[in-house]
Amino acid sequence: xxxxxxxxxxxxxxxxxxxxxxxxxxxxxxxxxxxxxxxxxxxxxxxxxxxxxxxxxxxxxxxxxxxxxxxxxxxxxxxxxxxxxxxxxxxxxxxxxxxxxxxxxxxxxxxxxxxxxxxxxxxxxxxxxxxxxxxxxxxxxxxxxxxxxxxxxxxxxxxxxxxxxxxxxxxxxxxxxxxxxxxxxxxxxxxxxxxxxxxxxxxxxxxxxxxxxxxxxxxxxxxxxxxxxxxxxxxxxxxxxxxxxxxxxxxxxxxxxxxxxxxxxxxxxxxxxxxxxxxxxxxxxxxxxxxxxxxxxxxxxxxxxxxx
Numbered sequence: 001x002x003x004x005x006x007x008x009x010x011x012x013x014x015x016x017x018x019x020x021x022x023x024x025x026x027x028x029x030x031x032x033x034x035x036x037x038x039x040x041x042x043x044x045x046x047x048x049x050x051x052x053x054x055x056x057x058x059x060x061x062x063x064x065x066x067x068x069x070x071x072x073x074x075x076x077x078x079x080x081x082x083x084x085x086x087x088x089x090x091x092x093x094x095x096x097x098x099x100x101x102x103x104x105x106x107x108x109x110x111x112x113x114x115x116x117x118x119x120x121x122x123x124x125x126x127x128x129x130x131x132x133x134x135x136x137x138x139x140x141x142x143x144x145x146x147x148x149x150x151x152x153x154x155x156x157x158x159x160x161x162x163x164x165x166x167x168x169x170x171x172x173x174x175x176x177x178x179x180x181x182x183x184x185x186x187x188x189x190x191x192x193x194x195x196x197x198x199x200x201x202x203x204x205x206x207x208x209x210x211x212x213x214x215x216x217x218x219x220x221x222x223x224x225x226x227x228x229x230x231x232x233x234x235x236x237x238x239x240x241x242x243x244x245x246x247x248x249x250x251x252x253x254x255x256x257x258x259x260x261x262x263x264x265x266x267x268x269x270x271x272x273x274x275x276x277x278x279x280x281x282x283x284x285x286x287x288x289x290x291x292x293x294x295x296x297x298x299x300x301x302x303x304x305x306x307x308x
Contacts, residue, residue: 001034001066002034002035002036003034003035003036003068003069003070003178004035004036004038004065004066004069004070005025005035005036005037005038005069005070005072006038006039006040006063006065006069006070006071006072007021007022007037007038007039007040007072007073007074008040008041008060008071008072008073008074008112008115009039009040009041009046009054009057009074010041010042010046010073010074010076010080010086010115011042011044011046011047011076011080011085012047012048012049012076012077012079012080013046013048013049013074013075013076014048014049014074014075014076014077014110014111014164015048015049015050015052016164016165016167017074017075017109017110017111017112017164017167018074018109020109020164020165020167020168020171021072021074021107021109021167021168021170021171022037023191024168024171024172024175024187024191025037025171025175027187027190027191028175028179028183028187030190031183031186031187031190033175033178033179033183038058038063039057039058040057040058040059040060040062040063041054041057041058041059041060042059042060042089042092043056043057043058043059049076049077060092060095061091061095065099065102065104066102066103066104067102067103067104068103068104068105069104069105070104070105070106070107070174071096071099071104071105071106071107072107072108072109072112072171073106073107073108073109073112073115073116074109074110074112074167075108075109075110075111075112075113075129075130075164076111076112077111078111078114078133078136081111081114081115086118087118092115093115093118093119093120096115096116096119096121097119097120097121100121100157100158103157104157105157105158105159106121106157106158106159107158107159107160107161107170107174108127108129108159108160108161109161109164109166109167109170110129110130110161110162110163110164110166110167111129111130111133112129112160113127113128113129113137113160114129114133114137114140116158116160117137117140117141117144118141121158122141122143122144122158122160123141123143123144124143124144124145125144125145125153125155125158126145126146126147126153126155127144127145127146127147127153127155127158127160128146128147128148128150128151128152128153128160128161128162129146129160129161129162129163130162130163130164131148131162131163132163134146134147134148148162150162151166151169151170152166152169152170152173154173159173159174168191168193172184172187172188172193175187182226182227186223189219210222210257210258210259210264210267213256213257215252215256217241217242217243217244217252218242218252218253218256218257220241220242221238221241221242221249221253221261222257222264224238224241225238225264225265225268226268229265229268229269229272229290229291229292230289230290230291230292231292232292235249235250235261238261249261265292266302266305268291269291269292269293269302270302270303270305272290272291273287273288273291273299273302273303276290276291284296284299287299
């Protein structure tokens with residue numbers, strides 16, 4: 001069964017809050033993720049803050065969700081989120097709480113945090129929103145712990161993100177948790193978002209380093225190396241994938257990534273070894289073979305390698 005991503009489109013929505021995460025999920029689907037995008041709202045005519053009108057969309061109450069699905073709430077204009085019309089949407093807040101209790105994950109983009117806060121889901125949690133409204137969010141909802149020094153938060157199925165473009169960072173983080181960092185990196189690259197940012201400055205995967213360039217041939221080779229780490233691929237074959245001579249390939253790889261091909265492979269092997277060592281059912285020789293090495297001795301030597 002496909003994981004549903006339901007975008008709740010409220011009046012006076014900020015279009016980039018919707019478009020960024022929506023496009024990230026769409027790209028993930030194009031790469032083969034078993035996701036489904038659904039849009040819903042209040043059954044009212046919706047016009048974005050930039051004046052773009054939406055066609056009629058289903059009422060939120062018509063949407064049926066399962067455990068593990070996501071509701072994504074893009075931000076709307078603060079004038080709406082502080083209006084009587086907003087506070088009167090008690091059935092919407094009930095729907096949000098009911099679905100969360102069923103195991104549906106809730107995500108806010110930018111000022112969408114005000115919707116989750118009014119639903120009561122953020123009480124006692126650390127959360128964030130656009131830096132211009134963090135103090136306002138804290139003032140209106142004193143039970144929250146509102147922070148402004150992070151791009152997004154992730155607390156047991158409730159996600160909040162900072163302003164606008166950080167919604168893409170949050171969506172990539174969610175894709176990462178569902179499909180893995182390599183898959184999320186492919187989506188990021190398709191969006192031309194090469195420097196993926198973490199929510200709380202946590203350490204990023206080594207697989208995502210040295211990829212903040214736009215050379216498609218080098219990206220193709222990097223993808224191949226990640227997916228075929230267990231096999232030894234000659235340099236001429238890697239160069240051929242990039243449509244270059246060996247000499248030109250080694251030169252351009254170093255220029256675009258900042259490290260040599262061998263250093264890149266060594267870095268990936270070291271990370272995968274550390275991951276595999278967390279699984280007690282794997283022997284050391286099995287781990288070595290999984291990263292293209294022949295012996296435990298080779299593996300120990302590689303772990304001591306200084307990439308500098």
